[in-house]
Amino acid sequence: MFSFFRKKSAPTPAQPAAPVSPEADLPVPAAPTAAIAVVEPMAAPAPVVPPVAEPAAETEATEAARAGWLQRLKSGLSKTSNSIADVFTGGTKIDEALYEELEAALLMADTGVAATTALLDDLRQRVKDTRATEPAQVKALLADAIADMLAPLEKSLIVGEYHPTVIMVAGVNGAGKTTTIGKLTRHLAAGGATVLLAAADTFRAAAREQLAAWADRNTHDLSARELDPGNRVEIISQQGADPAAVSFDAVAAGRARGKDVVLVDTAGRLPTQAHLMEELRKIRRVVQKADVTAPHECLLVIDGNTGQNALAQVKAFDEVLQLTGLVVTKLDGTAKGGVLCAIAREKPLPVYFIGVGEKLEDLETFHAREFAHALLD
Numbered sequence: 001m002f003s004f005f006r007k008k009s010a011p012t013p014a015q016p017a018a019p020v021s022p023e024a025d026l027p028v029p030a031a032p033t034a035a036i037a038v039v040e041p042m043a044a045p046a047p048v049v050p051p052v053a054e055p056a057a058e059t060e061a062t063e064a065a066r067a068g069w070l071q072r073l074k075s076g077l078s079k080t081s082n083s084i085a086d087v088f089t090g091g092t093k094i095d096e097a098l099y100e101e102l103e104a105a106l107l108m109a110d111t112g113v114a115a116t117t118a119l120l121d122d123l124r125q126r127v128k129d130t131r132a133t134e135p136a137q138v139k140a141l142l143a144d145a146i147a148d149m150l151a152p153l154e155k156s157l158i159v160g161e162y163h164p165t166v167i168m169v170a171g172v173n174g175a176g177k178t179t180t181i182g183k184l185t186r187h188l189a190a191g192g193a194t195v196l197l198a199a200a201d202t203f204r205a206a207a208r209e210q211l212a213a214w215a216d217r218n219t220h221d222l223s224a225r226e227l228d229p230g231n232r233v234e235i236i237s238q239q240g241a242d243p244a245a246v247s248f249d250a251v252a253a254g255r256a257r258g259k260d261v262v263l264v265d266t267a268g269r270l271p272t273q274a275h276l277m278e279e280l281r282k283i284r285r286v287v288q289k290a291d292v293t294a295p296h297e298c299l300l301v302i303d304g305n306t307g308q309n310a311l312a313q314v315k316a317f318d319e320v321l322q323l324t325g326l327v328v329t330k331l332d333g334t335a336k337g338g339v340l341c342a343i344a345r346e347k348p349l350p351v352y353f354i355g356v357g358e359k360l361e362d363l364e365t366f367h368a369r370e371f372a373h374a375l376l377d
């Protein structure tokens with residue numbers, strides 16, 4: 001999820017203005033949009049702002065967008081869900097054979113041994129408690145068990161508490177970092193946040209160009225949706241420079257230009273490449289020199305096809321960056337969607353977003369129940 005609040009009320013043309021704070025220094029939540037849950041800032045007892053009702057047409061558009069997303073999530077996860085759902089279509093009895101088949105299907109989906117065992121124990125108890133007699137009922141109970149297991153991963157990404165909020169994005173090569181930054185920028189900008197991108201992958205010219213292309217795409221998207229034509233997505237880059245120096249400059253520029261968010265795109269690296277992991281540690285350290293409270297979020301982008309290896313990635317990057325959250329990409333077409341259960345069981349970190357495609361709109365906030373149902377439908 002993503003929550004954004006501003007120090008100053010700054011309504012965009014598409015949104016009704018939020019009430020003005022009686023105390024100038026207190027943050028005032030921006031008016032809610034489809035992607036934003038307005039929260040009270042943690043730092044001060046801000047006035048409670050009642051939700052502003054969306055016009056009917058906007059609500060319909062929001063609902064249609066959400067329904068479209070759910071459909072894409074379901075079809076994206078179909079390789080995983082088909083093999084699990086198959087277990088419930090064959091027999092008519094709830095017996096050991098059913099549990100064994102289920103165990104095999106969950107393991108095939110990369111749910112991992114610990115999470116699979118916990119899920120099956122939980123499921124047996126639920127079956128007993130509800131006196132379920134039909135496999136279809138067991139399927140619904142399994143969806144509940146998965147949703148409960150994934151619930152701790154559901155958390156809001158808070159933006160606006162710091163100015164700028166600095167978000168470092170890391171991951172192995174090709175996990176989808178730059179694409180995620182492009183899509184995340186759309187979320188943030190649609191919520192009224194101004195975004196600056198830092199191209200901290202300074203080795204590859206293509207990486208910088210790719211990020212610049214996402215910045216342009218976002219600027220056009222904002223203008224096309226008449227969200228805030230003045231909100232240009234900017235980028236800081238310098239070919240061949242020290243990635244830490246570019247990140248430092250970006251944080252300083254973000255502050256000087258009054259940006260709400262600085263997203264730092266780092267180069268892909270494997271946990272086994274010690275010098276590159278050390279470089280990541282250095283970027284973090286130097287960002288902290290630019291702003292002693294930063295980075296405010298360190299996100300790891302995981303390719304949803306990675307399966308059990310994702311756990312090793314989470315542990316390795318966490319050691320270096322003290323991760324605050326995850327984004328799981330490429331859930332379209334993966335047969336390994338169970339990996340989120342393994343993460344929930346063994347290294348629970350907030351999953352702020354999930355990605356199901358390469359387009360701007362193919363990233364959404366993670367909802368445990370929604371995901372659990374998509375995994376079984």
Ligand SMILES: Nc1nc2c(ncn2[C@@H]2O[C@H](COP(=O)(O)OP(=O)(O)OP(=O)(O)O)[C@@H](O)[C@H]2O)c(=O)[nH]1
Nearest residue numbers: 173174175176177178179268329330355356357358
């Ligand atoms: N199908 C699908 N493809 C994705 C998704 N996210 C990213 N990709 C694709 O994955 C490929 C790699 O994405 P990048 O964003 O370049 O990955 P990266 O982690 O920045 O790559 P490096 O900087 O080289 O480490 C591209 O072809 C993207 O279009 C997703 O959610 N679904």
